[in-house]
Amino acid sequence: MYITQSLHRALQQHPERTAVHFGDRQQSFREFADRVARLAGALQALGMQPGDRVAMLAHNSDRYLEYQMAVLWGGGVLTPCNTRWSTTEILYALNDSGSALLLVDDAFQDRVAHFRRESTVLREVIHCGDEPTPPGMHSYEALLAQAAPVPDALRRGDDLAGIFYTGGTTGFPKGVMLSHANLCSSAMALHSDELAREGGTYLHVAPMFHLADLGISMVQWLVAQTHVILPAFEPRSLLDTLERHRVTVVPLVPTMIQMLVDHQAIREPRDLSSLQTIIYGSSPISEALVERVMAFLPDVSFMQVYGMTELAPIATINPGYYHSADGRKLGKLPSAGRAGRCMELRIADPEGREVPRGTVGEVLVRGPNVMLGYWNRPELTAEALRGGWMHTGDGAWMDEDGFIYIVDRLKDMIISGGENVYSGEVESALARHPAVAASAVIGIPDERWGEAVHAVVVLKPGMQPTAGELIAHCLTLIAGYKCPRSLVFAEQLPLSAVGKVLKTALREPFWQGRSRNVA
Amino acid sequence: MYITQSLHRALQQHPERTAVHFGDRQQSFREFADRVARLAGALQALGMQPGDRVAMLAHNSDRYLEYQMAVLWGGGVLTPCNTRWSTTEILYALNDSGSALLLVDDAFQDRVAHFRRESTVLREVIHCGDEPTPPGMHSYEALLAQAAPVPDALRRGDDLAGIFYTGGTTGFPKGVMLSHANLCSSAMALHSDELAREGGTYLHVAPMFHLADLGISMVQWLVAQTHVILPAFEPRSLLDTLERHRVTVVPLVPTMIQMLVDHQAIREPRDLSSLQTIIYGSSPISEALVERVMAFLPDVSFMQVYGMTELAPIATINPGYYHSADGRKLGKLPSAGRAGRCMELRIADPEGREVPRGTVGEVLVRGPNVMLGYWNRPELTAEALRGGWMHTGDGAWMDEDGFIYIVDRLKDMIISGGENVYSGEVESALARHPAVAASAVIGIPDERWGEAVHAVVVLKPGMQPTAGELIAHCLTLIAGYKCPRSLVFAEQLPLSAVGKVLKTALREPFWQGRSRNVA
Structure with a gap:
């Protein structure tokens, strides 16, 4: 199973269907496949050999989609760069992956001079923006116009498809090596829960460099859906696009869903009847939020996925049924779901032994979606x-029906006075106070208890409770040792590209010069 | 991806759900998994090493399902024997596969003496029938009662899962080697077209030694459906079982579907509302037959699959929609469908080049479902x-939407006076005569034309047209060179275990001592 197979199938079955919309540009699958075969030819002409890494540093566009398929079609390996990273971090990823070819758009072309100076491996740069091509770079469209289409290199399932750098929330970046089969397996698992139907339309709104988007869009490739691409999340343009392109599937994180229903644009008259599924991840969704969305979109179905880059990226799925009015009665909404259709899941103690149902342990996953390893990091690979x-590093418990409930990153677990405190539990307690919009709970150094529970809270507009009031509220819900010892207010929480709270950033000022017990 | 993974998932998510019903016996997934782990232990205690072949010669039963999972759980390889084969043919398969262990039921225990005498490899025989165990054999239930459960051997995706002997219609048997990943891939492709839903019930009615049943039931394993097992196809017991066990999916061939709607039992009052899907293969279904079924089962959906043992066994799928009243207007009902979700399909000329849409060529398939090869037959493997x-050996053409239409086995194609005659086309013409129940068209030796078109026709009860009338009927529908030169009547056509017409048997008397141009 290799990724471009889905493009061959789309070309055979739906050549005239629209493959991609971006701004004013659109292409059929026939046109898209032709451009992919020519871009692959251009990359080979620039020296791309089988297995060579090709980087891209750009915002979302139709050319990002072409890059994804063309590098693989030509036999190369994807190394998409995180657009939020510093120049130093990106340079690290370029050098570590050994990417000799780089595509940049208008937003990042200024960084090329630095990369050229500092990189030990960079050889050719392709400018894929819409402004004039800067000197010393190849023009994307000129390359395409000159290139001859090449045949698909037809990689094997076990061949490396991409190196996805991760570590934004946990420090030093690691290159996760995913094979074609890894990505296809996650996609088949998602598809088997009816995420995507033949002939639908998928909206890219998360950053396309991130596997959360690339991994999910693999499913849409399986069923030859149309790809609509937005540069970024913004409630009104999202709603406009859903309506204009009759979008059927959109991935969002709960924070974005919340922003959407809080935005006045949702109350404007619009035909959003095409939307079938909102797929979300990174945290469970509250019943209240599901109900609010249903008020505007009564026929929409929700699907929760949980996973990580190393799992390409799916581990568990909580399908639509458990979000419906009937299904919610079963109480599975707070769960991340059950093992995907081609994978196994275990909640284990530190020795890898399965723990009893209901007991918190580490989430372990086995299956064809599990990464090949970390690039150039054999020891980290062996450990993981x-x-x-x-070994996901996430703590969770499993119920009698095989549903898992994530309690925390194990490294986010706070050990205070010898007791384990799961920050998720404290955050849930805080969330039940009417003044709290969001919160993040971390462990900070404490002479007496080892770590103390500390909360950073974002309030709803116009609300002004004291820290003491919120701590007292927690005491009515959870054990005293779990309640925050200290609590501060913030305008917002630091978020990663896909909307995860960056607890590392919150912890950093407290822990400088010290080391925590957890990695 | 390995096959027993689905049993682990069922055990984790639905331990108390019924795994299997057979006659008066039934087991939950928990009980089933326990018996599987103990049977695997018993097989290992009898000497089964990783990769060892274990044969079974038996009619359908719950023990057949246990055999399928236990051999794989224990690290062995399945070699199910065709119950319709002669003792000589089965002996060939036992020796060729090197099966030292054999399970037999009551119906076949008499053959064991012969196998023991003649086999070079057979060492241990397990009697899995319900009558007293004959001397010299192990009792299945006694073995299970004594055995300790062993852990799953956890084969890798590329490991051999089974050797499936094929060739009933084409001469000397070949052992098709299928890996765990081959079988799982076909299952995922079927599942992605919504064949099987969580919590349904599947009825085994085709012989369980055949991959048509084993391959399709892999999908039911993916979603932890209940397996209900019938010994064989018989209209009334089928209908009784559908009702009693609230069956949701049943595989049938069009001949069986025809027998079902022709049987008086279908007119008896029965609640068949549970039935969601009839999956069928081996030939397309007529619009008239779809409509007749719909009259009795208005909510049932049809799915056609086309494939072969070498494809584990799926190549193409024609899903429910094209069988519905709306979908039938698109005219895809005579098609075998489009490429499954993880495979590629090509209609090719003898040099392997794709032919234009609408032109007949050979069906080629590429993907993770393609067999590892033929056991001990490297030359045949390289050729296929x-x-x-x-290379399927089947002739077909593809339409503009990627749907294929099977015209014939290439070896069934008749070359008469230099013209290609597809027997399927002639059979379709005959089928349109109101007196014709079924027909088979073959090429027979002809001094002048090389081959001449010959038809064997089964008439509907009470009908008595002459051969000349039927040939004249064909002349109104197809070119003269395609019409039968000779036509005989028969009571019935020789059928293989899954209902395919055995054209080899019809051709044999004409071709003794001669050789055809095709293999």
């Missing part, structure tokens, strides 16, 4: 994949 | 898999 299972 | 594509 010990015993044949991917 | 040349260029990386499985």
Whole structure:
């Protein structure tokens, strides 16, 4: 199973269907496949050999989609760069991956001089923006116009498809090596829960460099859906696009869903009847939020996914049914779901032994979606994949029906006075106070308890409770040792590109010069 | 991806759900998994090493399902024997596969003495029938009662899962080697077209030794459906079972569907509302037959699959929509469907080049479902898999939407006076005569034309047209050179275990001592 197979199938079955819309540009699958075969030819002409890494540093566009398919079509390996990273971090990823070819758009072309100076490997740069091509770079469209289409290199399932750098929330970046089969397996698992139907339209709104988007869009490739691409999340343009392009599937994180229903644009008259599924991840969704969305979009179905880059990226799925009015009665909404259709899941103790249902342990995953390893990091790989299972580092418990409930990153777990405190539990308690919009709970150094529970809280507009009031509120809901010892207010929480709270950033000022017990 | 993974998932998510019903016996997934782990232990205690072949010669039962999972759980390889084969043919398969262990039921225990005498490899025989165990054999239930459960051997995706002997219609048997990943891939492709939903019930009615049943039931394993097992197809017991067990999916061939709607039992009052899908293969279904079924089962959906053992077994799928009243207007009902979700399809000339849409060529398939090869037959393997594509030997054309229409086995194609005659086209013409129940068209030796078109016709009860009348009927529909030169009547056509017409048997008397141009 290799990724471009889905493009061959789309070309055979739906050549005239629209493959991609971006701004004013659109292409059929026939046109898209032709451009992909020519871009692959251009990359080969610039020296791309089988297995060579090709980087891209750009915002979302139709050319990002072409890059994804063309590098693979030509036999190369994707190394998409995180647009939020510093120049130093990106340079690290370029050098570490050994990417000799780089595509940049208008927003990032200024960084090329620095990369050229500092990189040990960079050889050719392709400018894929819409402004005039700067000197010393190849023009994307000129390359395409001159290139001859090449045949698909037809990689094998076990061949490396991409190196996806991760670590934004946990420090030093690691290159996660995913094979064609890894990505296809996650896609088949998602598809088997009816995420995407033949002939639908998928909206890219998360950053396309991130596997959360690339991984989910693999499903849309399987069923030859139309790709509509937005540069970024903004409630009104999202709603406009849903309506204009009759979008059927959109991935969002709960924070974005919340912003959407809080925005006045949702109350404007619009035909959003095409939307079938909102797929979300990174945290569960509250029943209240589901109900608010249903008020505007009564026929929409929700699907929660949980996973990580190393799982390409799916581990568990909580399908639409458990979000529906009937299904919600079963109480599975707070769950991240059950093992995907081609994978196994285990909640284990530190020795890898399965723990009883209801007991918190580490989430382990085994299956065809588990990464090949970390690029150039054999020791990290051996550690993560010990015993044949991917060790996610996430803490969770499993119920009698095989549903899992994520309690925390194990490294986010706070050990205070010898007791384990799961920050998720404290955040849930805070969330039940009417003044709290969001919160992040971390452990900070404490002479007496080792770590103390500390909360950073974002208030709803116009609300002004004291820290003491919020701590007292928590005491009515959870054990005293779990309640925040200290609590501060903030305008907003630091978020990663896909909307995860960057707890590392919150912890950093407290822990400088010290080390925590957890990695 | 390995097959027993689905049993682990079922055990984790639905331990108390019924796994299997057979006669008066039933088991939950928990009980089933326990018996599987103990049977695997018993097989290992009898000497089964990783990769060892274990044969079974038996009619359908719950023990057949246990055999399928336990051999794989224990690290062995399945070699199910065709119950319709002669003792000589089965002996060939036992020796060729090197099966030292054999399970037999009451119906076949008499053959064991012969196998023991003649086999070079057979060492241990397990009696899995319900009558007393004959001397010299192990009792299945006694073995299970004594055995300790062993852990799953956890084969890798590329490991051999089974050797499936094929060739009933084409002469000397070949052992098709299928890996765990081959079978799982076909299952995922079927599942992605919504064949099976969580919590449904599947009825085994085709012989369980055949991959048509085993391959399709892999999908039911993916979603932890209940397996209900019938010994064989019989209209009334089928209908009784559908009702009693609230069956949701049943595989049938069009001949069986026809027998079902022709049987008086279908007119008896029965609640068949549970039935969601009839999956069928081996030939297209007529619009008239779809409509007749719909009259009795208005909510049932049809799915056609086309494939072969070498494809584990799926190549194409024609899903429910094209069978519905709306979908039928698109005219795709005579098609075998489009490429499954993880495979590629090509209609090619003898050099492997794709032919234009609408032109007949050979069906080639590439993907993770393509067999590892033929056991001990490297030359046959190289020939079948040349260029990386499985050469099916079937002739078909593809329409503009990627749907294929099977015209014939290429070896069934008749070359008469230099013209290609597809027997399927002639059979379709005959089928349109009101007196014709079924027909088979073959090429027979002809001094002048090389081959001449010959028809064997089964008439509907009470009908008595002459051969000349039927030939004249054909002349009104197809070119003269395609019409039968000779036509005989028969009571019935020789059928293989899954209802395919055995054209080899019809051709044999005409071709003794001669050789055809095609293999």
